Amino acid sequence: xxxxxxxxxxxxxxxxxxxxxxxxxxxxxxxxxxxxxxxxxxxxxxxxxxxxxxxxxxxxxxxxxxxxxxxxxxxxxxxxxxxxxxxxxxxxxxxxxxxxxxxxxxxxxxxxxxxxxxxxxxxxxxxxxxxxxxxxxxxxxxxxxxxxxxxxx
Amino acid sequence: xxxxxxxxxxxxxxxxxxxxxxxxxxxxxxxxxxxxxxxxxxxxxxxxxxxxxxxxxxxxxxxxxxxxxxxxxxxxxxxxxxxxxxxxxxxxxxxxxxxxxxxxxxxxxxxxxxxxxxxxxxxxxxxxxxxxxxxxxxxxxxxxxxxxxxxxx
Amino acid sequence: xxxxxxxxxxxxxxxxxxxxxxxxxxxxxxxxxxxxxxxxxxxxxxxxxxxxxxxxxxxxxxxxxxxxxxxxxxxxxxxxxxxxxxxxxxxxxxxxxxxxxxxxxxxxxxxxxxxxxxxxxxxxxxxxxxxxxxxxxxxxxxxxxxxxxxxxx
Amino acid sequence: xxxxxxxxxxxxxxxxxxxxxxxxxxxxxxxxxxxxxxxxxxxxxxxxxxxxxxxxxxxxxxxxxxxxxxxxxxxxxxxxxxxxxxxxxxxxxxxxxxxxxxxxxxxxxxxxxxxxxxxxxxxxxxxxxxxxxxxxxxxxxxxxxxxxxxxxx
Numbered sequence: 001x002x003x004x005x006x007x008x009x010x011x012x013x014x015x016x017x018x019x020x021x022x023x024x025x026x027x028x029x030x031x032x033x034x035x036x037x038x039x040x041x042x043x044x045x046x047x048x049x050x051x052x053x054x055x056x057x058x059x060x061x062x063x064x065x066x067x068x069x070x071x072x073x074x075x076x077x078x079x080x081x082x083x084x085x086x087x088x089x090x091x092x093x094x095x096x097x098x099x100x101x102x103x104x105x106x107x108x109x110x111x112x113x114x115x116x117x118x119x120x121x122x123x124x125x126x127x128x129x130x131x132x133x134x135x136x137x138x139x140x141x142x143x144x145x146x147x148x149x150x151x152x153x
Numbered sequence: 154x155x156x157x158x159x160x161x162x163x164x165x166x167x168x169x170x171x172x173x174x175x176x177x178x179x180x181x182x183x184x185x186x187x188x189x190x191x192x193x194x195x196x197x198x199x200x201x202x203x204x205x206x207x208x209x210x211x212x213x214x215x216x217x218x219x220x221x222x223x224x225x226x227x228x229x230x231x232x233x234x235x236x237x238x239x240x241x242x243x244x245x246x247x248x249x250x251x252x253x254x255x256x257x258x259x260x261x262x263x264x265x266x267x268x269x270x271x272x273x274x275x276x277x278x279x280x281x282x283x284x285x286x287x288x289x290x291x292x293x294x295x296x297x298x299x300x301x302x303x304x305x306x
Numbered sequence: 307x308x309x310x311x312x313x314x315x316x317x318x319x320x321x322x323x324x325x326x327x328x329x330x331x332x333x334x335x336x337x338x339x340x341x342x343x344x345x346x347x348x349x350x351x352x353x354x355x356x357x358x359x360x361x362x363x364x365x366x367x368x369x370x371x372x373x374x375x376x377x378x379x380x381x382x383x384x385x386x387x388x389x390x391x392x393x394x395x396x397x398x399x400x401x402x403x404x405x406x407x408x409x410x411x412x413x414x415x416x417x418x419x420x421x422x423x424x425x426x427x428x429x430x431x432x433x434x435x436x437x438x439x440x441x442x443x444x445x446x447x448x449x450x451x452x453x454x455x456x457x458x459x
Numbered sequence: 460x461x462x463x464x465x466x467x468x469x470x471x472x473x474x475x476x477x478x479x480x481x482x483x484x485x486x487x488x489x490x491x492x493x494x495x496x497x498x499x500x501x502x503x504x505x506x507x508x509x510x511x512x513x514x515x516x517x518x519x520x521x522x523x524x525x526x527x528x529x530x531x532x533x534x535x536x537x538x539x540x541x542x543x544x545x546x547x548x549x550x551x552x553x554x555x556x557x558x559x560x561x562x563x564x565x566x567x568x569x570x571x572x573x574x575x576x577x578x579x580x581x582x583x584x585x586x587x588x589x590x591x592x593x594x595x596x597x598x599x600x601x602x603x604x605x606x607x608x609x610x611x612x
Contacts, residue, residue, distance in 0.1 A: 020503055021518060022337055022496055026330045026387060027218045027277050028519065033189040033328075037481050040186070044479055056541025059480060060487065065180045072225035081332060082515025124180050173350060174365060175343050175492075177485045179540060181366065184481055190328050197326055209388025212327060213334065234485060235362025333524045333583050339495040346492070371486045378531035430486050 004076060004111040006104050008088040009147045013050045015042055019083040029078035036071070039103050039115060042087045051139045064130070065122040069098065073115040079105075085112060091144035094137060097121045097129040157229060157264040159257050161241040165300045166203045168195055172236040182231035189224070192256050192268060195240045204292045217283070218275040222251065226268040232258075238265060244297035247290060250274045250282040310382060310417040312410050314394040318453045319356045321348055325389040335384035342377070345409050345421060348393045357445040370436070371428040375404065379421040385411075391418060397450035400443060403427045403435040463535060463570040465563050467547040471606045472509045474501055478542040488537035495530070498562050498574060501546045510598040523589070524581040528557065532574040538564075544571060550603035553596060556580045556588040 008014050017038050025031040043066070047055040058064045079085050086106050093100040098120045105112045123130045132140070161167050170191050178184040196219070200208040211217045232238050239259050246253040251273045258265045276283045285293070314320050323344050331337040349372070353361040364370045385391050392412050399406040404426045411418045429436045438446070467473050476497050484490040502525070506514040517523045538544050545565050552559040557579045564571045582589045591599070 020500055021331060021514070022339075022499055024332045025327060026212060026332065026334045027220075028332045029220070031193075031328055032221050032224075033186040033193070036186040036189060040184075040481055041479055044477075054541065055480070056539075059179060060540055067180075067182070067231065068185050068228055070225070070227050071185075072223070074223050075221055078220065080515075081519055082513065171350075173347055174361070174484060175346055175490055178480060179483045179485065179487045181485045186481075193328055194326055197324075207388065208327070209386075213387055233362075234366055235360065332518060333526075335526070337499075338527050338530075339492040339499070342492040342495060346490075365485060373486075373488070373537065374491050374534055376531070376533050377491075378529070380529050381527055384526065 004114075005109055006088075006106040006111040007109060008086075008104070008106075009090070012088050012090060012147045013042075013046045013143075014086050014088040015045055016084050016086050017041075019079050019081055019085060021081055023079075024081045029080055032075065035073070035105065035113060035115075038087060038105075039117065042089055042103060043101070043119075046089050050143060051136070053136060053139070059124075063124045065124045066119045067122060068117060069120050070118040071115060073113060075113045077110060077112040079107075079112055083107065090147060091140055092116070094132070094140055094144065097131050099132070099140065157267075158262055159241075159259040159264040160262060161239075161257070161259075162243070162300045165241050165243060166195075166199045166296075167239050167241040168198055169237050169239050170194075172232050172234055172238060174234055176232075177234045182233055185228065188226070188258065188266060188268075191240060191258075192270065195242055195256060196254070196272075199242050203296060204289070206289060206292070212277075216277045218277045219252075219272045220275060221270060222273050223271040224268060226266060228266045230263065230265040232260075232265055236260065243300060244293055245269070247285070247293055247297065250284050252285070252293065310420075311415055312394075312412040312417040313415060314392075314410070314412075315396070315453045318394050318396060319348075319352045319449075320392050320394040321351055322390050322392050323347075325385050325387055325391060327387055329385075330387045335386055338381065341379070341411065341419060341421075344393060344411075345423065348395055348409060349407070349425075352395050356449060357442070359442060359445070365430075369430045371430045372425045373428060374423060375426050376424040377421060379419060381419045383416060383418040385413075385418055389413065396453060397446055398422070400438070400446055400450065403437050405438070405446065463573075464568055465547075465565040465570040466568060467545075467563070467565075468549070468606045471547050471549060472501075472505045472602075473545050473547040474504055475543050475545050476500075478538050478540055478544060480540055482538075483540045488539055491534065494532070494564065494572060494574075497546060497564075498576065501548055501562060502560070502578075505548050509602060510595070512595060512598070518583075522583045524583045525558075525578045526581060527576060528579050529577040530574060532572060534572045536569060536571040538566075538571055542566065549606060550599055551575070553591070553599055553603065556590050558591070558599065 023030045023034045044055040047053045088104045090102045092102055100118045103115045120129050121132050176183045176187045197208040200206045241257045243255045245255055253271045256268045273282050274285050329336045329340045350361040353359045394410045396408045398408055406424045409421045426435050427438050482489045482493045503514040506512045547563045549561045559577045562574045579588050580591050
């Protein structure tokens, strides 16, 4: 199997996750839905630690939700108990109320899996999509620019 | 939002799943990784109940694995606690060792989400893909034909 | 290891659960927190199917919660992928707002694990315990009586 | 409700866990089986980071398992999304092949929940309990002593 190299862009938001006993299946590798749970945790941490928005406040306080509208994922190299894997979040497109991000899971410079995710910002009360507030949009766009090496939007 | 109608082809493998408290998040809707867990359960039941292969035996006895290579999923209508949702499995393509299936989650004739999944058959010992055994391939092809209304492969 | 026999009392609420790939850990047996998730599902089904109270309505509609206050569990015989295990719910004590139940997991007349659980009925809004409504209390007491072979309370 | 204070003994193994969206249920609080998953993670980290035994190696390499034999847990104060909770592990008794530990979940000096757990060391191949190796036993006993303020065993 061809290995895909991956070096996160400078400044990209990356978090390490230890692969635990509880993540692994009888075949000894990560049971795949756990990756999606890790992705959700990464997005939470990105909002809170990188963008400066408290994710819990956005949801429980302001009553916004960020449901996934679309996800696709290629699984390339399995992970085993005891591995420490890295997850990097990159922004691909900022829509009116939607956000397209990529999450790459990698270790030692090799891609293990790669996901593309579209989320939408929703009002939980009105149960419909709302435009991303300008300040949040600016924070995301600033992150996108500083992690794409100056590429035009 | 446009609603997508879905009527499972006659003979298609469909199972109902109650949406439980434990599936739902603080926004009151199914936390999406649980859908992927439901998909895995559906595939297990399809092997055992429709194809006549005991999934547990294939894995624990024969030491085969069926890891996901690719998945993509569109989330269209959220599900809430107390809903009974239906999952239908359709075969799209049978490769040498891979299988491309679609899983549609629907209720009252309306699509709620739709996933496309590619799995590969692996030897857990050798840690590499193995060709689908002919009898299993035949069982899957027969299912595919009788659930696609006579369409050519 | 001594085996503990278990025959559910006549009329006791019992549901079967298939042990799935996703329940099992790298040691090939059920990862124990999944049992607690099964217990919660059993309690939901018991409210809805046995007591005639729609559990989803109680929570989402009437804004009640039934948090666990105490749980204890003895794990006696591990379960493996492909096993069909049975879960039986018995009522031990009905308090003012609390309920003590036992859940026994068994197969072929042998106990696999046994849990004792105390739940309390809470108002989600007021965030405090509320007395069990009389009609619900009566339904639970009736269930208790008909599954304890005439024993006095 | 009476609040229970908790100050971990000096040197006790404590890890913080952020309460995530994915941990919480429609009532907005941690769905209780997730606590048990957190306990398992804490035990893993304790073996690896405190005792100096690589937990993944013990399981996947040496083919040992540490199944739970008994657990009991009192839930005192619920936790909500965005909380950072602390988990402290204490050793209560070291048996021949079993280990009794307590795990206290606390925040700001107040106990949120408290669990007592008995695990046994098993050979996964022989499927029976094995005595704790002397070096591991010594490491655990040393931890017990230095976290119980000189109390006799």
